[in-house]
Amino acid sequence: MKSDENLTIEKISxxxxxxxxMVNHAINLVVNMIHSGRGPRVKISSQNTASQVxxxxxxxxxxxxxxxxxxHSDMHSTHQAQNIKGYSTFKTSGHQQ
Numbered sequence: 001m002k003s004d005e006n007l008t009i010e011k012i013s014x015x016x017x018x019x020x021x022m023v024n025h026a027i028n029l030v031v032n033m034i035h036s037g038r039g040p041r042v043k044i045s046s047q048n049t050a051s052q053v054x055x056x057x058x059x060x061x062x063x064x065x066x067x068x069x070x071x072h073s074d075m076h077s078t079h080q081a082q083n084i085k086g087y088s089t090f091k092t093s094g095h096q097q
Contacts, residue, residue, distance in 0.1 A: 012057055029053040029062055036065040
């Protein structure tokens, strides 16, 4: 798909029993796209994830990707290492009101 112009509700909704089913499917695809870290399967001019997922539905490339669980122990040790080095996410002032 070369353009977002082809993304009409009529074209997309014909693939579903109801608009509710269509919206739920699109939400699941967006969540899956974010959690799996995959890129869009179609090329459109928009960088908007929701638009990309709708284009995938139109093109029939709207399947869920397997999500591989990350090793949370690495993330925990990285967080600990940052704390040891003195990294902070907020600042405090020296006076109280």
